[in-house]
Structures are given as C-alpha cells and as structure tokens.
Amino acid sequence: METDLYLPVKRYLEALGLAVKGEVRGCDLVGIADGTPELVVIGELKQTFTLELVLQAVDRTPACDEIWLAVAASKRGRGREGDPRVKKLCRFLGFGLLAVTPSGGIEVIVEPEPWKPRRDGKRRSRIVAEFRRRRGDPVTGGSTRLPQMTAYRQQALTIANALAAASASPRQLKPLAPDAAKILQTNVYGWFERIERGIYGLTGAGHGALVTFADHLPPATADEMAESRPPADDGP
Numbered sequence: 290m291e292t293d294l295y296l297p298v299k300r301y302l303e304a305l306g307l308a309v310k311g312e313v314r315g316c317d318l319v320g321i322a323d324g325t326p327e328l329v330v331i332g333e334l335k336q337t338f339t340l341e342l343v344l345q346a347v348d349r350t351p352a353c354d355e356i357w358l359a360v361a362a363s364k365r366g367r368g369r370e371g372d373p374r375v376k377k378l379c380r381f382l383g384f385g386l387l388a389v390t391p392s393g394g395i396e397v398i399v400e401p402e403p404w405k406p407r408r409d410g411k412r413r414s415r416i417v418a419e420f421r422r423r424r425g426d427p428v429t430g431g432s433t434r435l436p437q438m439t440a441y442r443q444q445a446l447t448i449a450n451a452l453a454a455a456s457a458s459p460r461q462l463k464p465l466a467p468d469a470a471k472i473l474q475t476n477v478y479g480w481f482e483r484i485e486r487g488i489y490g491l492t493g494a495g496h497g498a499l500v501t502f503a504d505h506l507p508p509a510t511a512d513e514m515a516e517s518r519p520p521a522d523d524g525p
Contacts, residue, residue: 290336291317291334291335291336293361293389294334294336294359294360294361294389295311295317295318295334296393297389297393297394297395298318298332298334298357298359298387298389298395299311299318300395301387301395302318302320302330302332302357303320305320305322306322307320307321307322307328307330308320308321308322316331316332316333316349317332317333317334318331318332318334319331319332319353320332328354328355329352329353329354329355330353330354330355330356330357331346331349331352331353331355331356331357332356332357332358332359333345333346333349333356333357333358333359334359334360335358335359335360336360336361337360337361337363337368337369337370338358338360338368338369338370338372338375338386342358342360343358343378343382343384346358346382346384347382350382355385355401356382356383356384356385356401357384357385357386357387357401358379358384358385358386358387359386359387359388359389360386360387360388360389361388361389361391362388362389362390362391362396363388368388370386370388370398371398376398376399379398379399380399380402383401383402383403384399384401385397385399385400385401386398386399419439419440422440423438423439423440423443424440424443424507427443427505438502438505441468441472441477442478442502443505443507444466444467444468444469444472445466445472445477445478445480445498446498446499446502446505446506446507447465447466447507448462448465448466448469448472448473448480448481449480449481449491449495449498449499450499450506450507451465452481452489452490452491452495453491453495453496453499456484456488456489456490457488457489458487458488458489459473459474459487459489465507473489478494478495478498479492479494479495480492480494480495480498481495
C-alpha cells in the first residue's frame with residue numbers, strides 16, 4: 290500500500306532538513322524548509338511507476354519548488370523505476386524519484402532539479418527548413434496513413450509535371466525546383482530517367498504519380514520552362 294511508503298520517505302526528507310506532513314490538500318506528503326521564501330516540496334506515492342503518478346505530479350508542479358515521486362522497489366530491480374526512459378522522463382520534468390525497499394530503505398534514482406528543456410538545434414532547424422520550403426499547407430495534421438506531402442515531394446512533383454510535357458535538363462528545371470539536380474540524380478521515387486547526358490524524362494511511375502497526386506500538382510509551368518531554356522544556336 291502507498292501508506293507503507295510514507296514513513297520511509299518522510300524520514301528521508303526530514304534528514305534533508307524538511308518538516309514533513311502527510312495528506313495536505315490532496316498531496317500525499319508535503320515538506321517545508323524555513324527560508325525566505327520557504328522551500329515547498331511535494332511528494333507523491335505509488336506502489337509502481339504509472340502514468341497517473343506522473344500526471345498527479347505535473348498537476349502539483351505550479352504549487353511547489355520540488356517534486357519527489359516515490360515507488361516500492363521492485364524485486365530484482367526489474368520494475369519500471371529502473372527503466373532508462375523513466376529516468377529520462379523524470380529528469381526532463383525535473384522530478385526526483387525514490388524507490389522504497391521492503392525493509393524501509395531509500396534508493397535515490399533521480400535527484401530533482403529545475404526544469405530545463407534541452408534544445409535539439411539540428412532537429413529544430415530541420416523542422417523550420419521543412420516548414421519554410423513547403424508550399425502552402427498540403428497535409429492535414431494527424432494524418433499518418435497517406436504519403437506525406439513534404440517539400441521534397443512537392444519539388445519532385447513539380448519536376449515530374451514539367452517533364453510530362455518535354456524532357457529537360459536540371460538547369461532548365463531549377464527555376465521551378467531549386468533542388469532539381471539533386472532530385473533527378475538521386476531519383477528516390479523512381480519517377481525519372483536519364484535519356485542522354487544531362488537530359489531527363491519521366492518514367493511510367495512518374496506518370497502514375499501525376500495521377501495519384503493530381504490535387505497537389507503546381508500550376509502550369511510551360512512559360513517558366515520556356516524562359517529557362519537556353520536560346521537556340523542559329524549558327525555563325
């Protein structure tokens with residue numbers, strides 16, 4: 290029972306200099322240390338580490354300076370409190386995590402600390418780049434079963450749409466799709482084929498894609514293509 294965890298956790302927090310009381314306004318335990326302002330610590334107790342335990346702690350966060358979660362130590366150390374993902378979650382949220390042994394001992398698994406979200410600069414920049422390169426808002430949020438209309442796929446469709454009218458070189462296609470050369474050379478979707486050196490055409494798969502993604506095709510590109518073609522060589 291959760292009550293079996295109370296006294297060991299109480300003793301542990303008291304050893305840290307806190308005065309501790311149980312069941313204060315819905316909190317399993319509250320510890321307070323004198324100061325200006327006083328340090329307020331809230332503890333939540335559960336036999337095992339559960340989502341409900343985390344949600345309770347999240348709800349208490351605005352009302353205190355520290356959160357401690359306490360669970361019964363599992364036999365042989367195979368409980369969720371030993372899961373690296375649980376430790377990572379507690380560190381991310383700034384929660385402390387204690388395991389209470391059957392004999393009443395305390396194992397400190399994670400120390401509480403101020404919540405400081407860690408930024409992933411590379412991931413952030415990729416998200417921003419994809420957002421800025423994507424034309425319009427082609428994908429409804431929450432849809433996962435359909436192919437995602439990424440900026441890359443949009444450019445590939447623009448190229449396919451142009452090649453459906455006439456073969457062309459990457460240089461001619463660049464005004465329509467800045468990454469034309471890379472997309473044609475890597476040919477991720479199998480839509481393109483090299484007809485001769487520097488000239489590309491559309492495969493059967495490419496024609497099929499124009500049908501599948503007809504609603505996402507760009508406006509007519511014939512004028513832009515014509516403007517991008519080099520002037521004809523009239524001879525000497």
